[in-house]
Amino acid sequence: MLKKWANSLTAPCPLCGCSARLAQFCTSCHDNILSQQQYPYRCPHCLLALPNHSPCPNCHNHRLSLQRIYHLFDYVPPLDSLVLRFKNAKQPHLANNFAHLFAEQLTQHHHNAITTDSLLIPIPSSRLQLQKRNYNPAGIFAKALAKKLQCDVDLTILRRHESAYLQKSLHRHDRFLHSSQLYYAQRRLPIDRVILVDDILTTGSTLESAARALMSAGVKQVDAIVIARSAKPF
Template sequence: MRLPVAASACPACLGAPRAYGRTIAAFDYTPPADALIRMLKTQLRLSMAPVLACLLADAIRRDGGLPQGVLLAPVPASRASLRIRGMNPAAEIARSLATQLDVPLARQALRRLRETPRQTGLGRRARRRVVAGLFGATPVVRGRHVALVDDVMTTGSTVQAAATALIAAGAAGVTVLVAARTP
C-alpha cells in the first residue's frame, strides 16, 4: 500500500529513531521506472547511472535542495556484488550526481566492516539484524552534512546502518538520496 504524500513515516517505522533527517527519492520502484535500475544493476548498462542521477537531481531540486557544504557519500557495495557486477551502482549514481549538483564526492567516506548475505527476500527485522554495525565512516565526514546515496531503498535498514556510522564519525547530519524506493 502506498503512503499518503503527507505521511512522514510508514507504520512500521513509527517510534524507531532514524539516524538521518530526510529521504529524497527520484521515483517509486515500480514499473516502468524500475527498469532503469535493473538495466544498471543486472544488465550492467553504466549509461543508466547519469540518467538516474539526473532524475534524482530533479527530485532534490523539487524538495528544496541540499544543505550548503554537503558531501556526497555512496553506500559501499559488498565484495560479492563488486565481483559479479564489476561496479557499485550507488557509487556510479553518486559520481554522476556530484557532477550534476556540483558538490564534492567522498567515495571512501564509508566502508564495509564485514561481508553479509544478500538481503533479497529478507524481511525488515532480518535486514536490520544483518546490517547492524555493518559500516564504518572515515573522519572526512566530521562536521559535514552528508548526503548518503543508494540505488534502491527497500526497508531503510541499509541506509540507517550507514547513517548511524556517519553520525558516529561526527557527521553533522545525514540526508538519504535514492534513485528509487519501494512503495
C-alpha cells in the same frame, strides 16, 4: 561550443526508445516521471506508501536516524526495470539519466537539498556484488549527481564489513539486526551534514546502518538520496 555540440547529440530514450538528448529521457518520459504521484499517502519520513494517514509500520517503533530522504520515483513498473538494468544488466550509463532528472527534481521541489558545499557519500557494495558487476551502482550514481550539481563526493570514507548473509534474503526485523553494524567510517568526519546515496530504498536498514556509522564519526545530520523507493503492498 563543446556544450552546444554535446546538447545536440541524441540517443534512444532508455524507457520508450524514442529519440532523446544524450543521457536524458525523451520529453514525454521526462514529464511523466517528474509528475508521477503513484500514492496519495506516504510516510513523510521514510516515504513508504500508505493506504491512508495511518502510522507508518516502518517508523512506528523505531524511526530512522536519517533526517530527510529524497527519491526520484517509486519502484513500480516500468521504472523498476530501469533500475534493474542499471544495477544488473551492465548499463551503468543510466546513472547520467537518473542524475539529470534528479537534479531537475531537486531544483524544482527541494532547491536547498544539495548545494555546492554538500557532500555525497554512496553506500558501498559488498565485495561479492562488486566482483559480479564490476561497478557500484550507488557510487557511479553519486558521482554523476555530484558532477551535475557541482558538489563533492567521498567514495572512501564509508566501508562495509563483509558478511556471509545477503540482505535481501532476510526479513525486515532480521535486516535491522543484521545490518546494525554493517558499515563503518574509516576516519573522523566532524561536519554538519552529509547526504547518503543509494539505488533502492526498501526497509531503510542499509541507510540506517550507514547513517549511524557516519554519526559515530562526527557527522551531525545525515540525509539520503535514492533513485527508487520500493512500494511494498499494504
